[in-house]
Amino acid sequence: MSSLADHRIHQVEPLSVRTRYPRVVGRNARLGSHGSGFESTAVRVVTDQGATGWGVVEGPLAGAETVVGRPLLDVFDPATGVTAAEALPLDFALHDLAATIADVPVATLLGGAGERSVTCYSGAIYFDDLDPEDTPRGIAAVLVNCAADWAAGYRAFKLKIGRGNRWMEAEAGFARDIEVTRAVREAYPDARILVDANNGFSPAQTVRFLQHVADCDLFWVEEPFQEEEGGLRVLREHLVSSGSRTLIADGEYQPDEAQLLELASAGLIDVMLMDVVSYGLTAWRRIMPVLADLGVAASPHAWGMPLKTLYAAQMAAGLGNVLTVEGVPGTTDAVEATGYVLEDGVITVPDQPGFALPITTPASLT
Ligand SMILES: [Mg+2]
Structure with a gap:
């Protein structure tokens, strides 16, 4: 296991993930049919040490690629989360990455304050x-x-x-x-x-x-x-x-x-x-x-x-x-x-x- 301080962000790669519901999901008080699933954006972050993490993104991913080349700890603090605004679309990917490098579940990285x-x-x-x-x-x-x-x-x-x-x-x-x-x-x-x-x-x-x-x-x-x-x-x-x-x-x-x-x-x-x-x-x-x-x-x-x-x-x-x-x-x-x-x-x-x-x-x- 390496330390977070050893890692630099090497790559930010957009992914597409497809959700499938077990049935068509209908209307609510505000919206029409929710259909049977949809395609959405996710992102994978790879470090120069070959560690990876990925997560779902809602909102634009634009700007997140500017973190490439920076030390992981420049944009992420395991005690609080993302510390640089341009890295916020990577919120879930960076938590996955940091917990993976630390070899702990994300729940543990977050403090393990609740029940599993x-x-x-x-x-x-x-x-x-x-x-x-x-x-x-x-x-x-x-x-x-x-x-x-x-x-x-x-x-x-x-x-x-x-x-x-x-x-x-x-x-x-x-x-x-x-x-x-x-x-x-x-x-x-x-x-x-x-x-x-x-x-x-x-x-x-x-x-x-x-x-x-x-x-x-x-x-x-x-x-x-x-x-x-x-x-x-x-x-x-x-x-x-x-x-x-x-x-x-x-x-x-x-x-x-x-x-x-x-x-x-x-x-x-x-x-x-x-x-x-x-x-x-x-x-x-x-x-x-x-x-x-x-x-x-x-x-x-x-x-x-x-x-x-x-x-x-x-x-x-x-x-x-x-x-x-x-x-x-x-x-x-x-x-x-x-x-x-x-x-x-x-x-x-x-x-x-x-x-x-x-x-x-x-x-x-x-
Ligand atoms: Mg609701």
């Missing part, structure tokens, strides 16, 4: 009842998908709600949201159920929805509306006065960090959802202790790549304070992810160095 096993819910239960548009399958389709994810090892489901925001007449959509939630609870009395409105509700609708499913023991309500203090106070007041233990999860869509911290300090958000990759591992390392001090948990948003679920599980094991991990069912072409095990609703990270995600025959974009 953490609960993981299926984030893939969309408005499947509404498709196909000419012959909608109805609620049975939602239950079929729950059954598939249960069979894959999930014991928790996040149901998309807010059908009346775009896709159904408001009251009919609202009624369907309730019907779906009740049907899943009835079919899975022991499952953890989360709901996510993708900001498709108003504060009043959120409270009304929660009143209608009060006996469903929802684990959390996610992004009921674009977060703002007044609305969240209405929601919090309802939860407290009704004796509900449902948590408020927010901060996924266009997060404003200062505002979120203010809302969290005011006790209005229980779980922070900034994205695994677009917010970034280095940013999560910086903010996690702040959240822990506030008594606020995290659950980094992982949709829509199975790889992001695995990254989130490493963050849970490494940083701690991650309440649960968002599961994205599916596979990534050419990536060997068998070190990660999902069993009985719990995902466990491997002991192997780095992210332990060997990638073979990558199709280079260059």
Whole structure:
């Protein structure tokens, strides 16, 4: 094993990775069909000593090639993460690289502050009842998908709600949201159920929805509306006065960090959802202790790549304070992810160095 100080960045190579879902994933309150997968960008970093690391990139890779020739420790500090702005697109690749060189799992590099096993819910239960548009399958389709994810090892489901925001007449959509939630609870009395409105509700609708499913023991309500203090106070007041233990999860869509911290300090958000990759591992390392001090948990948003679920599980094991991990069912072409095990609703990270995600025959974009 060499020391990080011995390595200079020799090559930054764009890669393309393909995500495949086990089924077509439909609409949510904001967006149309999510399809059956997609192609996305990743990057591999090679050092002059022949060490490699790779990771997913969201946003432009432009500028990252300027780190070639520089010592690894010029752009990366194992204690904090990426230290040079131009290297931020390499956030996950550099963590993989540094942990691989140090011969430890990324979770260990991050401090090993959490458990190696953490609960993981299926984030893939969309408005499947509404498709196909000419012959909608109805609620049975939602239950079929729950059954598939249960069979894959999930014991928790996040149901998309807010059908009346775009896709159904408001009251009919609202009624369907309730019907779906009740049907899943009835079919899975022991499952953890989360709901996510993708900001498709108003504060009043959120409270009304929660009143209608009060006996469903929802684990959390996610992004009921674009977060703002007044609305969240209405929601919090309802939860407290009704004796509900449902948590408020927010901060996924266009997060404003200062505002979120203010809302969290005011006790209005229980779980922070900034994205695994677009917010970034280095940013999560910086903010996690702040959240822990506030008594606020995290659950980094992982949709829509199975790889992001695995990254989130490493963050849970490494940083701690991650309440649960968002599961994205599916596979990534050419990536060997068998070190990660999902069993009985719990995902466990491997002991192997780095992210332990060997990638073979990558199709280079260059
Ligand atoms: Mg969401």
